[in-house]
Amino acid sequence: MRPLDPRTVRSREAALTAARELLVEQGLAGLTHGAVAARGGMSRATLYRLWPEPPELIRDTVVSHIAQRQSRPTGDLREDLATELSRIRSMLHEPATQQGMRVMIERAGVDPVFADIKRTLYESGTRVIRAILTDGAARAELPADLDIDLAVDELVGPLFYRRLVADRVFDDEYVHRVVDDYLRGQSATPSPPAERP
Structure with missing residues (x-):
């Protein structure tokens, strides 16, 4: 399995940081591709490339939030x-x-x-x-x-x-x-x- 491109890793971490902030502030309702992209300073296209479906973004955000705590x-x-x-x-x-x-x-x-x-x-x-x-x-x-x-x-x-x-x-x-x-x-x-x- 090929290692992920460092730019992809950075984009993913930035997106998850933004998503965790939105989760704490707004709950699951705040975890939209548009809101995460705006908070993370990236395009929606990048978010959809990393998480094609909204439930995938929710899952990884909450798992990341739990792991950090x-x-x-x-x-x-x-x-x-x-x-x-x-x-x-x-x-x-x-x-x-x-x-x-x-x-x-x-x-x-x-x-x-x-x-x-x-x-x-x-x-x-x-x-x-x-x-x-x-x-x-x-x-x-x-x-x-x-x-x-x-x-x-x-x-x-x-x-x-x-x-x-x-x-x-x-x-x-x-x-x-x-x-x-x-x-x-x-x-x-x-x-x-x-x-x-």
């Missing part, structure tokens, strides 16, 4: 989980971003293209949490047979429920409680299943 794990399980969940909390409280998430979830239910985008965003958005959990299990700080999908549900789920379903705001104290409750649950010795008579 994700943390770098340090090896401290509790702090790494709290830091990454705090980044997620912050994004959920950006008015345009959280509104964009609501729209994405709604459209994914009726539009296969957006269903694929939502799946990509889920994978991208949980990448760091999964890495932290996997490393914690490898260091024997978490069970070796840890169900990573369930762990993600238990850690990230409360944040999304509280913000997008209950429509409540919360701070990092709530994030730390979620992390501490989860880690306490993992350190507790589970009771054996009761025998049936």
